[in-house]
Amino acid sequence: MEARGSSPSHSINQGGKDLMKERKISRRAVCSAMVASLALGVLEGCGSSSSTTSSAAGSGAAASNERITVRILKSKAANEVAAEQMDIWKVLGEKFNMDFEFDNPPQDNYNERLNLVMMDAQLPDIIMDMPTTEVLKYGESGVILSLNDYIENNMPNLKKEIDKRDGVEKALTYSDGNIYYMPMLDEKVSGNMPYIVRTDWLEKLGIESPVTLEDWENYWHLVKTTDLNGNGTNDEIPFSSYDMTGLRNFCTAFGCLDDFYTDPDDGGKVHYGPIDPKYKKAVTWMHDMYEKGYIDPEIITMDYASFVPKLAQNAVASFYGPLGGMLAAQNATMPASFPGFHVEATVPPKGDAQIHSYIDQEPRAIAAATITASCKNVDRVVALLDYMYSDEGTRLINMGIEGTHYTMQDGKPIFTDYVMKNPDGLSPKNAIGTFTFAQSSGPFILSQDEVTQLDDESVNRAKQDCIIPFLEESKKYVIPGSTSFSSEDDAVRRAVMADVDTYVDEMIIKFVSGREPLSNWDTYVEKVNGMGIAEVIDIYQKTLNG
Structure with a gap:
């Protein structure tokens, strides 16, 4: 994934999910002790060079003596609480010895906020949800970093997911050879507009x-x-x-x-x-x-x-x-x-x-996270983001905290009543929005473990009987x-x-x-x-x- 030349323009379909209408959300907080106990280790900081080993970057298992602050710009979906209130960020903070500062504008105001942020000399460390039409401009100017070497050498989880999906590397790579953003990898069945x-x-x-x-x-x-x-x-x-x-x-x-x-x-x-x-x-x-x-x-x-x-x-x-x-x-x-x-x-x-x-436009990869030139701890941020593509990270982002948001039954994670029969009367999607951003977008893999539980019988029947059997036909016609x-x-x-x-x-x-x-x-x-x-x-x- 060696970078070459100057940046091109790039086109990729924007994915995403139906957003729920804004509502005031009350919830039961997860106590700090639970969050701390679920963190399986913290990552050792390695400065800002690209020499961190793949194992450290992928597992986040080593400890760091220095706690750092990571600044993130991310849009807020209507069915989500503020990012700093989400339980998954608390778990990630303990695991990677980080504090997070969020700039979390509503989705409707995100582009306006992004434009203002990009005029500031001191940028956030991570910018999530940047429109793919804007990525080129900032990649060309060096405002956001090329990720080729990091993906190749320091992001084993993301690299594995890219390698096993036909066409995704091409989807991420501009014609100059540079990859500027990490994707949301959507495993849902496409063609879902029957x-x-x-x-x-x-x-x-x-x-x-x-x-x-x-x-x-x-x-x-x-x-x-x-x-x-x-x-x-x-x-x-x-x-x-x-x-x-x-x-x-x-x-x-x-x-x-x-x-x-x-x-x-x-x-x-x-x-x-x-x-x-x-x-x-x-x-x-x-x-x-x-x-x-x-x-x-x-x-x-x-x-x-x-x-x-x-x-x-x-x-x-x-x-x-x-x-x-x-x-x-x-x-x-x-x-x-x-x-x-x-x-x-x-x-x-x-x-x-x-x-x-029905038309299936594969591969489904959504622009989700970029790292800016202002980031002073690139390797640690890379390790954090790569973890989100691991099996453990995928489970955390999609399902939340075991015992609180899901339990394991017959080897599969099943949402608890906090999600499916929320005591505060929240819909399942709104309940999920209290602890994770999985209902909107981000650098992770949208898991079928989550999707199939939220779909009712008619939706699952539609996928199995009316969509999936016919998708292969569309590939002969569809331009990715x-x-x-x-x-x-x-x-x-x-x-x-x-x-x-x-x-x-x-x-x-x-x-x-x-x-x-x-x-x-x-x-x-x-x-x-x-x-x-x-x-x-x-x-x-x-x-x-x-």
Whole structure:
């Protein structure tokens, strides 16, 4: 992982999880004696050279006589207490003989705070959650450190995790060879935005869950012509979504993506979906569904905040949304008001020339932590961060403190009632937010031990039956979210796509709603071509062939 040359620009998909609404959190504190007893040793300080042995860096087992203060900038998610109140930082402080000082702005204000912090001559030692679009700028100027040598020689846990995941090293490495940040490695199943249907209404109609486009159209027709909610009027909405993405993603059933993609039937060449002939067929179908009244007209202007109340009206027959935030939430709340209510995910929509899959953009690596040039104890900070990728560190960050937040049952960590039936009435995610940042982001591995316990049966069933079996198909088409570009190429790509994205979004709405006749499709394609899309396609092709 030897660094070379000057920094490039880098693109990587931002991951993350649904954030809970802000609420005042009360909790039972973990006493200092418990925290101290759980610390298995403290790390010996080694100055700021890069000569620390891998074993010391990885285990944190050696003792240090000097306690140091580590300053950290990290965003605060809505479901989290302040970082200094989190129990895991107390454990880590005792283990590594460190005190932590946090700058912990709310996520909504994080970018503004980051910009102010970066104007200060004395930076925090660690900056977490820096947007990947900002990493390059600060890496080039030497404000944040290249981590190549540290990962190779001093971070055995992180190196092991990178090495065993195809594509992650490439995801982290800029085209100059430098790695500037440590990732959040997400082991959750991706493609977690499926189509969701009212299975109680399917039963009333005597039909199975839709698979093909014909199945979807039949379901929507029956919904449109049947008083399924029993209120005396046909006010049912066959399909809705909180934005056009939910509708546009039906294009996979026509053999293309709503983005750049590689076509295995065309030698792996890069295509831009929204001007592809296959996409025109998809938009033609979407327009037909819209004209028949199957598509909620408010999909054009709706956002998430206005969509959730719409779902509560017991009128939407199918929709697009996150497994936890919508599938699980609807099944948890709606039956109390509407007995029998139930929703389930569907398999990906299938057409004649289909990508029969929800889209999985591997590898999933999220920018999580950088070390700044102001850090005076780099080796000790490196050891702290590497520990977070160890088995022990992964367990601590995901599950908390054994005996308080989880117990071991049949060799697996199981959350206690503090999380699952919190005595203060906190939801599981809010309870977790009192002791760890695992529900937002950070330099660690999001473990299935945590994820599967928080998912309800319908979510786990959706993953196993509707998502996982089809993900392999998407890999033939998807351009990895980790694709890295040179500075020059990325500047061109961003400039062109800023205009293209705006124009395409406007025109797809017009085509679907009928405000623009589909006879003008060729004119639309010509304009997109005139905006420079071919140059961006060439940039993707060159980078992928690289």
